Amino acid sequence: MKPRKIPQRMCVGCQEMKNKKELLRVVRTPNGEVILDSTGKKAGRGAYVCRSEQCFAKAFKEKRLERALKQTIEAEVYELLRSGITNE
Template identity: 60%
Template sequence: MARVKKIPLRMCVGCQEMHPKKEMLRVVRTPDGQILLDPTGKKSGRGAYVCRNVTCLQQAVKARRLERALGQPVSPEVLAALEAGVVS
């Protein structure tokens, strides 16, 4: 009898729905306070997950859920980089 491998799920801060971790984009606040995209999902720091579409990112920013999840304000330059990362 084969064992079924458990798929890790994460909640999107934009749409508030659970999705498989590999399908999501991780945004991380590093210990020194930078906010970056984390394509590997292994950087140290406080992380938040967003679906790979622009509408979820816009919802997260508009409702300030991304700032709340990361624990600090997100600058417009970082948001522009995040939108570029979501589209690509």
């Protein structure tokens, strides 16, 4: 039996390829809202970030998350995402 392929995604913070289950998905929904996707299946454009504070800070500082989602993100939304990352 052939082993199952494990999906890989790139973290927007550190630019490293990692297993999809190790990363958190941030989604821009079709109506323009930016939220944290814990299931990994919500509809919309997604970007992946490591579960570390450093990767998230780098993605915020260099606006990598904004580029990946193709939308500007307000500071309040960043704080909600940051609290979601530290809680998980």
